[in-house]
Amino acid sequence: EVQLLESGGGLAQPGGSLRLSCVVSGFTFRRYAMTWVRQAPGKGLEWVSGIDTSGGGRHYVDSVKGRFTISRDNSKSTLYLEMSNLSADDTAVYYCAKVWGSSVADPSDLWGQGTLVTVSS
Amino acid sequence: EIVMTQSPATLSVSPGERATLSCRASQSVGSHVAWYQQKLGQAPRLLIYGASTRATGIPARFSGSGSGTEFTLTISSLQSEDYAVYYCQQYNNWPPYTFGQGTKLDVK
Numbered sequence: 001e002v003q004l005l006e007s008g009g010g011l012a013q014p015g016g017s018l019r020l021s022c023v024v025s026g027f028t029f030r031r032y033a034m035t036w037v038r039q040a041p042g043k044g045l046e047w048v049s050g051i052d053t054s055g056g057g058r059h060y061v062d063s064v065k066g067r068f069t070i071s072r073d074n075s076k077s078t079l080y081l082e083m084s085n086l087s088a089d090d091t092a093v094y095y096c097a098k099v100w101g102s103s104v105a106d107p108s109d110l111w112g113q114g115t116l117v118t119v120s121s
Numbered sequence: 122e123i124v125m126t127q128s129p130a131t132l133s134v135s136p137g138e139r140a141t142l143s144c145r146a147s148q149s150v151g152s153h154v155a156w157y158q159q160k161l162g163q164a165p166r167l168l169i170y171g172a173s174t175r176a177t178g179i180p181a182r183f184s185g186s187g188s189g190t191e192f193t194l195t196i197s198s199l200q201s202e203d204y205a206v207y208y209c210q211q212y213n214n215w216p217p218y219t220f221g222q223g224t225k226l227d228v229k
Binding site for chain 1 (some may be wrong): 155157159163164165167170176177181201208212218219221222223
């Protein structure tokens with residue numbers, strides 16, 4: 001069974017940090033690009049970051065550049081999102097998603113259930 | 122950044138009838154548009170990619186069309202499980218990929 005399981009969400013202080021993880025199973029992780037997409041409460045979807053199969057190609061939406069870092073460990077079938085200098089605007093459910101090909105430039109065909117990040121004092 | 126604009130914001134359709142959802146891109150994205158369905162409390166599900174290709178396991182009542190800047194998702198005969206929010210996404214000019222703001226499909 002294919003699974004993407006996010007963890008690491010929770011309450012963070014403004015200016016604080018969190019590290020999200022996404023452990024995958026049921027497919028060959030190293031063959032696919034991966035992305036993070038977030039959804040603020042009651043709002044639409046926002047693509048946050050994507051990474052290619054090797055981890056050498058990383059891309060971000062402007063609003064998180066310099067604050068978020070995407071990475072992957074193919075030996076552990078795990079995707080990460082390091083988030084720092086958090087603000088209230090980062091409050092959202094963060095979804096880990098598999099890209100249906102090896103290029104980051106493709107849609108996401110499998111999604112995790114999401115992990116909630118709340119930034120508040 | 123390409124802006125994707127969906128219309129209408131809310132669409133009320135009776136079960137068994139056809140639903141037509143629209144998505145407009147602020148500049149040409151070729152056929153690099155995907156559609157997702159999201160039910161309350163659930164993750165999005167990929168329905169359509171390449172503007173018109175159904176993803177694996179998606180019923181034939183879902184169809185997509187369009188190219189350039191105008192795209193349409195059609196659900197030919199609405200079933201109870203189809204009531205949800207639908208998002209279009211462009212993946213032609215990136216980063217970032219951009220989503221539309223969503224169309225909520227509800228029961229008339």
